[in-house]
Amino acid sequence: MNLIPEQLPERRRFLRITGSAVAAASLLGWASHSAAAQSGALPSGQVPHQPADKLPPAVKLPAMQEDETEKSEMPVQLGKDARLGLAIVGLGRLSLEQIMPALASSKRCKVTALVSGDRDKAQRVAAMYDVPEASIYSYDTFDQLRDNPDVHAVYIVLPNALHREFVVRAAQAGKHVLCEKPMATSVADCQAMIDACKAADRLLMIAYRIQYEPLNRQVMDWVRDGKTLGTIKLIDMANCQNQSRENVHQWRHVKALAGGGALPDIGLYCLNTARFLLGEEPVEVSASQYSSEGDPRFNEVEEAILWQMRFPSGVRVQCSSSYATFTSKRYRVLGEKGWADMDPAFSYEGLQLKRSRIAGDTREFIAPGIEQISTKVKNQFALEMDHFAECVVSGKQPWTPGEEGLQDQRIMEAIYESARIGKPVRLAQVKGPDAFRGTSPSKS
Numbered sequence: 028m029n030l031i032p033e034q035l036p037e038r039r040r041f042l043r044i045t046g047s048a049v050a051a052a053s054l055l056g057w058a059s060h061s062a063a064a065q066s067g068a069l070p071s072g073q074v075p076h077q078p079a080d081k082l083p084p085a086v087k088l089p090a091m092q093e094d095e096t097e098k099s100e101m102p103v104q105l106g107k108d109a110r111l112g113l114a115i116v117g118l119g120r121l122s123l124e125q126i127m128p129a130l131a132s133s134k135r136c137k138v139t140a141l142v143s144g145d146r147d148k149a150q151r152v153a154a155m156y157d158v159p160e161a162s163i164y165s166y167d168t169f170d171q172l173r174d175n176p177d178v179h180a181v182y183i184v185l186p187n188a189l190h191r192e193f194v195v196r197a198a199q200a201g202k203h204v205l206c207e208k209p210m211a212t213s214v215a216d217c218q219a220m221i222d223a224c225k226a227a228d229r230l231l232m233i234a235y236r237i238q239y240e241p242l243n244r245q246v247m248d249w250v251r252d253g254k255t256l257g258t259i260k261l262i263d264m265a266n267c268q269n270q271s272r273e274n275v276h277q278w279r280h281v282k283a284l285a286g287g288g289a290l291p292d293i294g295l296y297c298l299n300t301a302r303f304l305l306g307e308e309p310v311e312v313s314a315s316q317y318s319s320e321g322d323p324r325f326n327e328v329e330e331a332i333l334w335q336m337r338f339p340s341g342v343r344v345q346c347s348s349s350y351a352t353f354t355s356k357r358y359r360v361l362g363e364k365g366w367a368d369m370d371p372a373f374s375y376e377g378l379q380l381k382r383s384r385i386a387g388d389t390r391e392f393i394a395p396g397i398e399q400i401s402t403k404v405k406n407q408f409a410l411e412m413d414h415f416a417e418c419v420v421s422g423k424q425p426w427t428p429g430e431e432g433l434q435d436q437r438i439m440e441a442i443y444e445s446a447r448i449g450k451p452v453r454l455a456q457v458k459g460p461d462a463f464r465g466t467s468p469s470k471s
Contacts, residue, residue: 092270093271110133110135110136111137112139112179112180113179114138114162114178114182115141115142115182116142116182117142118152119184125375126182126408127152133409136415139177140158140172140177141162142164142165142169143165146163162175162178169193169197169200170200173200178202180230180416181197182207182234183204183207186279187211187285188212190216194206194223195220198223198226202229203229204232205232206231206232207233208233208299209291210233210429213440214437217433220429230419232411232426232428233428233432235303235411236411237299237300238299238426238468242369242378242380242402245380245402249360250304250305251304256360256362256363256364256365257362258363259305259361259362260341260361262301262305262358262360263358264297264301264344264346264372265346266296266347266356267331267353267355268293268354269351269352269353270350279328282328288329288330289328289350290332290443291439293350294346294348296356297344297346298346298439299431301344301358302434307338307340307457308338309337309344309454310456311337311453312442313445313451313452314332314445316330316333319351324350325350331347331349334446357369365385366383367381380401381400382397382400383396414468417469418466426466428464441454
C-alpha cells in the first residue's frame with residue numbers, strides 16, 4: 028500500500044489514511060514553540076551561530092506534553108565539511124529540536140538535503156543550516172535524491188506507518204538509511220524494509236539512541252560482567268508522559284499512522300533497553316492495557332500498558348508506559364549484590380546513574396551507600412549518527428540494524444496479543460548474545 032500516493036497534493040495525502048483533514052494538518056502544519064537557543068562558549072571546532080538579526084523566522088512546533096515548559100526560538104547550528112551527507116526526511120519536532128542541532132556535535136555527519144511537505148518551512152530551515160535550494164525535496168520528488176551526489180544517506184523521521192514506504196524508496200534511490208524507532212507498524216513492514224535494503228546493498232540502521240549513550244552502556248557492562256551487581260534477578264522500568272490535550276488529533280493518537288499508543292512510542296524504550304542490557308531475548312510476555320473512558324486522546328490508541336517479560340536466564344522485567352501521567356523515565360536493575368538506577372534514563376539529556384552494592388566480600392555497603400556515577404555528557408543523536416556514518420564508510424553491520432527493530436516489533440505484537448486474550452504469550456527462543464545486533468560502537 029502506497030501511503031503517500033504521488034497523485035495527491037502534499038497537504039492532503041494523509042486524508043487517505045485517516046479520513047480527516049485534522050490528521051493531515053497535525054503532521055504537515057505543526058505550530059507552537061520551538062527549542063531553547065543555546066548560549067555560552069562554543070566547543071572547539073564548532074561553527075558559531077548566525078547573527079540574530081540575519082536569522083529567518085523561527086519554525087514553530089506544537090506542545091506534546093501537559094507538563095511541558097515554554098520554549099524560545101530554535102537553535103541554529105551549521106554542519107561541518109567533509110562528513111557523511113544526510114537528507115533529513117520530515118521536519119517535525121524531533122528533527123528540528125534534536126536531530127539537526129545534534130549535527131553540530133557530530134564528527135562524521137552533516138545535513139545536505141531536506142524533505143518536507145511544507146516547502147516554506149523547508150526553505151526557512153535550509154537557510155538556518157546552509158542547505159542549498161536545489162537540495163530541498165517534497166515527498167513527491169523524494170526519489171530525485173538518487174541524483175544528488177551530496178546525499179549519501181537519509182534519516183527517516185516520519186510517522187511510524189510511513190517508515191516502510193520511505194525506507195524502500197530510499198534504498199531504491201541508492202541511499203543508506205537511518206530510520207527512527209519504532210521501525211514500522213507490523214512485522215511484515217519491518218521485513219520488507221530489511222529486504223529492500225539488502226536487495227539494494229544499502230545499510231539499514233534503526234535509531235535506538237539509548238544503546239549508544241555512555242551511562243546506559245555502563246549499566247550494560249555491569250549487568251553482563253556478573254560481578255558488579257551479581258546475578259541479575261529483576262528489572263523495573265517505566266516510561267510515562269502526559270500527552271497534550273490541545274493537540275488531541277496529532278498523528279500519535281491515530282492508529283493508522285502510529286500503530287498503537289504508549290507502547291510503540293515510549294514503552295518501546297523499556298522493551299528495547301531491557302533486551303540491550305541483558306543481551307538476550309524474552310521467551311514469554313504477559314500484559315494488560317487500558318484507556319480512560321471519554322478521553323478523546325485515546326479513542327484509537329491505548330492510554331497505558333503494563334507488561335512483564337521472562338528471559339531464559341531467569342530475569343524478570345516489569346514495564347509500564349502511559350500517555351496520561353506526569354513524566355517518568357527510569358529503570359532499576361536489581362542483582363544479588365547490588366542495584367543500578369537510571370533516573371531519568373530515556374531523556375534526551377540530564378541522565379542520572381546511581382549504584383549501590385556490597386563492598387568486596389563484606390556485607391557493608393560502599394559509603395555513603397549510594398554512588399552517583401558521572402561521565403562526560405555526549406549528544407545521543409550525534410553518537411548514533413556517527414556510528415551510522417562509520418558503518419557506511421567501513422561497510423560493517425550497524426549495532427542496531429533492521430533486524431533489531433524487527434525483533435522489537437515481534438515482541439510488541441505479542442504484548443498486544445497478551446493484553447487482548449488476558450494470558451501470557453510464548454515467544455520463540457533465540458540463542459546467543461546480541462542475536463540481532465551488529466558491530467559494537469567505537470568508544471570515543
